[in-house]
Amino acid sequence: QVQLVESGGGLVQPGGSLRLSCAASGNIFSINAMGWYRQAAGKERELVATITSGGTTNYGDSVKGRFTISRDNAKNTVYLQMSSLKPEDTAAYYCNGVSVKTSRFARPRDYWGQGTQVTVSS
Numbered sequence: 001q002v003q004l005v006e007s008g009g010g011l012v013q014p015g016g017s018l019r020l021s022c023a024a025s026g027n028i029f030s031i032n033a034m035g036w037y038r039q040a041a042g043k044e045r046e047l048v049a050t051i052t053s054g055g056t057t058n059y060g061d062s063v064k065g066r067f068t069i070s071r072d073n074a075k076n077t078v079y080l081q082m083s084s085l086k087p088e089d090t091a092a093y094y095c096n097g098v099s100v101k102t103s104r105f106a107r108p109r110d111y112w113g114q115g116t117q118v119t120v121s122s
Contacts, residue, residue, distance in 0.1 A: 009116030022095030032099035038091035
């Protein structure tokens with residue numbers, strides 16, 4: 001069984017910064033890509049950022065230049081450094097593990113964390 005657990009969410013003022021972490025645990029052989037998605041109240045879930053095991057990153061247009069994704073492959077952990085936060089960044093942030101394998105020959109599957117709330121407000 002594989003679990004993704006997010007941490008680091010909270011309340012922050014506009015213009016502030018926050019760092020999210022997501023640790024994958026369990027019987028993990030490999031993880032292809034990891035990423036962050038967010039869902040604001042009444043809206044669809046949207047891409048925030050993704051990073052492959054090789055370090056290739058991809059960002060949603062609304063966060064480019066403000067958010068930075070990074071990853072520690074040895075710890076199966078992904079981070080999201082958020083800066084210059086805006087009220088419209090308020091959402092539940094979800095961690096995603098893509099093509100996770102529990103052994104060399106296991107079928108890969110995706111996993112999601114439970115989410116962590118980020119609220120940007122004065």
